[in-house]
Amino acid sequence: MAPSIPPRSRIDKKYKWNSESVFPNDEAWEKEVEKIVADIPSIKKFQGRLGESAGTLLEAFQAYEGLLSRAYVASMYANFSYSVDTTNQKAAGMRAKANGMLGQVASAISFLQPELLQVGRPKLDEFVQQEEKLVVYRHSFDDLFRKQEHVRSAEVEEVLGMASEPFGGFYHSTSLLTNADFKFRAIKDSKGATLDVTQGNYDTQLMGLVDRKARKAAYNTYMDKYVEHKNTLASNLSHNILVNVFHMRVRKHESTLAASLFDLNIKTDVFHNLIDTFKRNLPVWHRYFDIRRRALGLKKFAYYDIWAPIGKKKVKVTYDQAVKLICEGLAPLGKDYVDTVRRACTTERWVDVYPNQGKTHGAFSSGAYGTFPFILMSYTDEMVSMSTLAHELGHSMHTYLTNRNQPFINTDYSLFVAEVASNFNQALLRGYLLNTVKDRNFQIALILEAVGSNMFRYFFQMPTLARFELETHQRAERGEPLTADSMINLMADLFAEGFGPHFDMDRERVGMTWATFPHLFADYYVYA
Incomplete structure (x- = not known):
């Protein structure tokens, strides 16, 4: 039985993220944001002067890094405070204030790239030879001049920086709706027991119940709430896609896919090759789904059967047990790595461990230069929770080691490589x-988690969502409307093709699956 979800006030502090390691309290955060805003004009004094001398350029970069790193810390604190409890109105206000501050910073620093291009590569190389502290910016110069034809004038770049906050509103609106406002109807299992349905327990607990009646009821209740708000959710995502189209056209790219991958220095062939490979191998997935259907004794399998347990006994792994097993499993990475992971999960409190009312669904790693790379979890003593924790620790250790070994300017690794460390940790x-x-x-549960959760997510769900994303963007580029029904039908068709002939298709609910993935607000992320 899935236990009821407690309010955040009932969660023990040792299982909450170490917010005080970033700011001692919200008042200190408020003062820092005010200082950041007050310091924004200091970066503008370098506008028109980047080509004066190596010393001036170094001073400008140091001011840029100082301002931006502080802004990222303040933003991370506000956003994580909101994510752990989206019903907290103070945290919601802090997040809005942080986003506004970031927009002001983005606008203030927007002159840098156009002006550096005007200074020219030969002069910048000369400055690097004159001032050894500029050597760390060489890669940034390489990347900037690679992008040269798509960088606009200082005036246009300033407007794009100013627009970053309102353009982010479609994601924030969806997040508020689905995490703070959605309230799901409780369900009953086959024995008549009442089960709560929340963002925190739907994936990790309810979809893994042995009781098929309860799984179906949970799935229907959960997806019906999304269907109820399908028009708002579709409008938010479609307008976010239109923002991507806008940026594509302003920066003069041939497509949104090309624009997104160009920033990461990746050819579009990589994306298309992945999709083609996925489509060629769909028969493998059809076979897997058929084996699972027969193992469950079903004539047809439904979406809510994908994570159904097959073993005779449900395997439980507590958080403390998971930490111990993860540390043992990661031993090949060395003592320093393992000791850091152990501290992260215990005394240093990188992890916000358990579900609570209002907590953002899913799991993610989030940190800033100079802070711990924190992890949001909704740990539920399931095998998938242990695996997810190992995954997110991979992200956080990637960030931790990058920040420990690189200067700020070189710490922003791309989304294309972000999933390597996380999936490696799970495999290890x-x-x-x-x-x-x-x-x-235990072994059956472990294998089922690997195939039915991890591999299903990354080798089936994500490529299917990538196909959905490409098609919706292409429709928007052609000026075609993206309505709720058109997006539902597209998603349902793609899943029908992927699941094969023995799938019991519930077109409206299955077709709304796109709305449960906030990843789609980060353009062309899911394929990576």
Whole structure:
């Protein structure tokens, strides 16, 4: 049975993120934001002067890094404070204030790229030779001149910086709606027991129940809330897509896909090759789904059967047990790595561990230069929760080690490589557990999590969403409307093709799956 979700006030402090390591309290955060806004004009004094001398250029970059790094810390604090409890109106206001501050900073620093291009590469190389502290910016110069033809004038770049906050409103509106406002109807299992349905327990607990009646009821209740708001959700996502089209045209790219991948220095062939490979191998997934259907004794399988347990006994892994097993599994990465992971999960409190009312659904890692890379979880003692924790620790350790070994200017690794460390950690843990834990039920649960959750997510769900994303963007580029029904039908068609002939298609609910993935607000992220 899925337990009721407590209010945040009932969560023990040792299982909450270490917010006081960033700011001692919200008042200190308020003062820092005010200082950042007051310091914004200081960067503008370098406008028109970047080509004066190596010393002036270094001073400008140091001011830029100081202002931006402080802004990122303040933004992270506000956004994480909101994410752990989206019903907290004070945190919602802080997030809005932080986003406004970031927009002002983006506008203030927008002159840098156009002006550096005017200074020219030969002079910048000369400055680097004159001032060794400028060597760390060489890669930034390389990347800037690679993008040269798509960088606009200082005036246009300033407007784009100013627009960053209102353009982000479509994501924030969706996040508020789905995390703070959605209230799901409680359900009953086959024995008549009442189960709560929340963003925190839907994926990790309810979809893994043995009781099919309860799984179906949970799925219907959960997806019906999204269907109820389909027009608002579709409008938010479609307008976010139009923002991407706008940027594509302003920066003179041939497509939104080309624009997104160009920033990461990746050819569009990489994306298309992945999709083509996925489509060629759909029969493998059809076979897997058929095996799962037969193992569950079903004539047809539904979306809510994808994570149904097959083993005879449900395997439970507490948070403390998971930390111990993860540390053992990551031992090949060395003592320093493992000791850091152990501190992260315990004394240093990088992890906001358990579900609470109003908590953003899913899991993610988020930090800033100079802070711990924090992790939002909704840990539920399930195998998938342990795997997710290992995954997010991969992200956080990637960030931690990058920040420890690189200057601020070189710490922003791309989304294309972001999933490498996280999935590697999961694979390392999985291999260790398969070799050391001999309990048959545990091994079955481990394999089912690997295939039915991890591989299903990254080798089936994400490529399917990438196909959806490409098609919706192409329609928007052609000026075609993106309505709720058109997006639902597109998603349903793609899943029908992917799941194969034995899938019991519920077109409206399955077709709304796109609305449950906030990843789609980060253009062309899901394919990576």
